[in-house]
Amino acid sequence: MTRVAVIFIAPSSGALGEPPSSDEWIEEKVEEVLDNLNELFPEIEFVPYRVEEPADVSEFTKKEERATGYLVFVLNSVRGLIRPILQSGKPTILVGETYGGAGEYLPEHSRAQSLDMPVVGISTRDITNKKVLKNVKFLDVIGNLRNSKVMFIVSPAEKQLMDYEYPLSVDLWSSLRSVQTITGITPVTLDTEKFVEKYYDRVDENEAEDVADRWIEESVENEEEKIDEIKKSAKLYLAIKKSADDYDVDAVAIDCIVLYRNDLLPAWPCLAFMEMYKEGETVPVCEADPYAATALLVMKYLADLPGFINDPSPDDLTQEVVYYHCYAPVNPHGSSEKSVPFRITPAHLGGKHASVCTELPTNETITVIGLDPENGNLPFHTAEAVRNERSDHSCSTKLVGKTNTEALAKNWKWRSGWHRVAFYGDWREEIKKLARLLSLNVIEEDK
Numbered sequence: 001m002t003r004v005a006v007i008f009i010a011p012s013s014g015a016l017g018e019p020p021s022s023d024e025w026i027e028e029k030v031e032e033v034l035d036n037l038n039e040l041f042p043e044i045e046f047v048p049y050r051v052e053e054p055a056d057v058s059e060f061t062k063k064e065e066r067a068t069g070y071l072v073f074v075l076n077s078v079r080g081l082i083r084p085i086l087q088s089g090k091p092t093i094l095v096g097e098t099y100g101g102a103g104e105y106l107p108e109h110s111r112a113q114s115l116d117m118p119v120v121g122i123s124t125r126d127i128t129n130k131k132v133l134k135n136v137k138f139l140d141v142i143g144n145l146r147n148s149k150v151m152f153i154v155s156p157a158e159k160q161l162m163d164y165e166y167p168l169s170v171d172l173w174s175s176l177r178s179v180q181t182i183t184g185i186t187p188v189t190l191d192t193e194k195f196v197e198k199y200y201d202r203v204d205e206n207e208a209e210d211v212a213d214r215w216i217e218e219s220v221e222n223e224e225e226k227i228d229e230i231k232k233s234a235k236l237y238l239a240i241k242k243s244a245d246d247y248d249v250d251a252v253a254i255d256c257i258v259l260y261r262n263d264l265l266p267a268w269p270c271l272a273f274m275e276m277y278k279e280g281e282t283v284p285v286c287e288a289d290p291y292a293a294t295a296l297l298v299m300k301y302l303a304d305l306p307g308f309i310n311d312p313s314p315d316d317l318t319q320e321v322v323y324y325h326c327y328a329p330v331n332p333h334g335s336s337e338k339s340v341p342f343r344i345t346p347a348h349l350g351g352k353h354a355s356v357c358t359e360l361p362t363n364e365t366i367t368v369i370g371l372d373p374e375n376g377n378l379p380f381h382t383a384e385a386v387r388n389e390r391s392d393h394s395c396s397t398k399l400v401g402k403t404n405t406e407a408l409a410k411n412w413k414w415r416s417g418w419h420r421v422a423f424y425g426d427w428r429e430e431i432k433k434l435a436r437l438l439s440l441n442v443i444e445e446d447k
Contacts, residue, residue, distance in 0.1 A: 002143030014076035016100025074101030146184030237272030253285035280335030
């Protein structure tokens with residue numbers, strides 16, 4: 001459970017006014033804030049503190065070492081009580097009451113921004129407004145990330161390289177450690193030999209055939225002539241579900257291309273991943289990408305949205321990007337929303353089988369997110385989805401988006417890799433706030 005310390009900077013005497021009227025007003029606002037918080041976020045543990053002098057700051061910071069973050073209300077300045085709280089390094093939502101709080105809010109918020117502290121601020125007369133309090137959602141995202149586990153299904157050799165810092169695996173090993181350091185996400189590695197023996201080979205063939213038949217029936221068209229490939233993908237889906245339950249993980253990332261091409265995994269996971277997104281429980285991740293896994297979990301916790309992992313491929317002549325991969329969620333607006341049509345098809349000029357061609361929505365904004373944890377960057381851009389494109393080249397699902405392609409190429413952070421994850425909606429401001437609370441630099445790739 002996410003735990004948030006709610007701190008009210010509220011000396012009886014200050015810029016707001018004097019007691020007893022000041023105390024009466026403060027008590028009224030504290031009660032209203034806490035009532036609204038508990039209504040908005042019943043799953044979060046809120047622990048309130050009234051801070052009136054420096055000793056109160058020391059007392060609550062000692063008690064709240066395990067808190068996910070702080071929600072600080074500056075109600076009556078100017079005793080200088082904010083700075084040591086912000087200096088703690090905890091992700092903090094800072095709310096300044098316009099009349100009584102501005103005297104400390106303005107200089108301390110500015111100082112925190114200049115020092116790149118994990119602080120997001122808002123100043124308003126209406127501190128109990130639910131629009132203000134909904135910023136707590138960012139702290140809940142961080143709390144959920146810290147409690148998350150991602151299982152990486154990889155080859156036995158890759159498992160060793162991911163688990164130990166060998167000279168040849170410095171970057172691979174470090175990528176997982178960097179993600180864990182920033183977000184708290186715990187990586188779990190499972191070698192594919194164990195996965196195949198314990199899970200895939202033990203799947204009931206009849207159950208898998210039923211799943212495969214259902215996929216074919218649900219698709220608008222099955223262009224995959226090798227029906228056995230679809231059945232093997234159904235077996236893989238059931239194996240992934242069982243392993244995810246056994247290991248109690250929040251996401252499963254499979255190094256699919258390497259494993260399939262080296263005969264270490266007998267099936268492609270694209271259809272399995274499509275089905276997992278329909279269920280809305282365990283998050284599926286292509287190519288065992290830890291950066292994409294992070295983006296997917298962030299948006300699941302922030303907006304309950306599935307994401308489309310993709311290889312962005314720009315065309316400067318048309319100012320378009322083709323976002324392509326071999327599957328995309330058929331419920332791109334969320335697990336409870338209506339599904340969009342999909343086809344089962346080969347891809348890569350017939351060299352890959354049991355892919356998913358999803359007909360994604362158009363005339364909508366998408367937010368496309370990456371991660372460069374080694375350099376502390378969170379790159380992203382937005383685009384307007386204009387059409388779906390069909391061709392035998394490359395991957396099966398191709399969503400075309402309009403954006404500033406020259407800026408994209410100029411601002412691309414090479415350590416973030418090629419993958420990005422697209423989400424429906426304009427999430428620019430939310431991503432910027434979350435990046436600040438995670439102490440990440442915002443890279444607006446389209447600016």
